[in-house]
């Protein structure tokens with residue numbers, strides 16, 4: 001009968017469509033990895049075909065071999081850089097949150113401090129490293145301070161912005177209830193600035209990492225930055241490249257963790273698209 | 282004799298500088314009796330929202346006196362419930378938590394909230410039920426329609442039993458049917474608690490349906506130029522806004538506002 005065959009006739013193409021769209025999604029998800037693997041293969045092939053000298057551009061296979069051979073020192077140096085970055089970053093989080101809250105909550109403070117901060121921020125932090133060396137000598141400290149200086153500002157600005165842009169009407173609603181400044185800050189300003197804060201974390205962690213590596217190449221005797229510098233000064237080009245690959249992986253890993261934390265903490269800001277990721281107020 | 286609750290006498294308000302700032306109100310005088318529902322209508326930009334800010338003490342008047350509940354207003358009052366055209370709910374809070382917000386701020390609830398939490402919770406749920414939101418208490422604002430968000434916003438304005446309710450075009454962004462539903466809800470809420478209400482609206486039917494008195498404002502700088510009593514017995518039904526008595530008032534209001542608008546240019 002017509003009524004019976006019709007749904008079945010519809011179901012088969014529908015199922016096929018579902019399968020096709022699922023396959024397309026899978027390809028989409030795998031595509032970044034495919035691109036990375038593909039470019040490494042292409043690189044390998046180019047080096048081999050064009051006979052490029054290893055001290056100009058080593059092949060990926062040579063890079064991985066050198067990295068594996070030196071895995072102990074590389075791991076040690078990476079750990080050093082990681083700890084340096086995280087300490088600088090955590091300091092930046094603490095000070096950035098505190099200063100951002102103060103500046104966002106008080107328009108007087110905002111007007112007074114903000115121009116100076118902008119000026120300070122437009123100084124390239126790398127240029128400060130030699131001065132840090134004069135003050136603290138060679139070692140971990142200049143790298144920590146550089147990581148801190150470079151990642152402090154984005155956090156501060158984002159927190160301050162989130163707090164300062166509370167809707168005036170909402171502020172009125174609360175003030176008409178007799179709310180004090182600190183109550184508005186606590187109930188609305190701070191929770192509202194959290195998406196800004198967590199978004200700034202991924203920027204902050206990336207630049208903190210850059211800061212500590214740059215400082216290590218200039219003013220340190222350890223860390224992955226220093227490691228790469230030494231490798232290149234000895235013309236161990238594949239090893240220098242191995243250091244580069246490791247920094248790349250570390251940078252991506254830290255960024256990904258920051259993104260995961262952001263998603264977890266402020267799901268409401270993306271309108272709960274990722275269900276079940278909602279922070280309490 | 283019912284006493285006057287809100288009294289404005291020759292109030293002026295100028296935003297910004299002394300001379301170059303915008304003069305939003307001038308010679309504005311009005312009184313609202315305790316438990317009365319007053320609507321304010323007038324051309325756009327005439328100073329209606331400003332009037333609300335002055336009454337609530339959020340902006341100090343530049344001249345004249347504002348008194349609420351027998352006392353002169355010099356700083357923001359702490360007895361006011363407010364709702365605006367934009368519901369302004371906090372997106373990280375559920376409906377229930379949003380409605381509870383005033384209890385975490387206003388005296389004396391802030392001190393009692395923890396100890397008497399169950400009774401407060403029951404109160405919030407009662408209120409949500411009155412506006413038909415009982416099944417949405419765990420939902421976040423983005424999961425509610427515009428009308429539902431506005432209901433929640435009304436509940437938030439009322440939860441702490443304010444003696445003064447200031448509503449600035451709370452239904453302005455809603456379609457007509459949702460709006461009418463909320464008129465009924467607001468009428469019920471008002472009849473149950475009898476706060477003093479000042480409602481700013483552009484919708485003349487809304488003014489006539491809800492208010493005991495409708496005040497008309499002039500062009501900026503705004504002052505009150507007409508005062509119409511609406512003596513339709515309560516509870517009112519939506520049909521009554523189409524009855525001759527209501528239509529007559531609406532017509533008069535319409536004429537007055539369009540005259541005011543013409544006189545501007």
Ligand SMILES: Nc1ncnc2c1ncn2[C@@H]1O[C@H](COP(=O)(O)OP(=O)(O)OP(=O)(O)O)[C@@H](O)[C@H]1O
Nearest residue numbers: 296297303305324325326327328329330331332501
């Ligand atoms: N915060 C402010 N600073 C400076 N001027 C303001 C401010 N708020 C309002 N005004 C000015 O005051 C005048 C009255 O504004 P108000 O918001 O009270 O009008 P309104 O009657 O509520 O208008 P609408 O019906 O369009 O909401 C306008 O000319 C406006 O530009």
Ligand SMILES: [Mg+2]
Nearest residue numbers: 329330331449
């Ligand atoms: Mg207005």
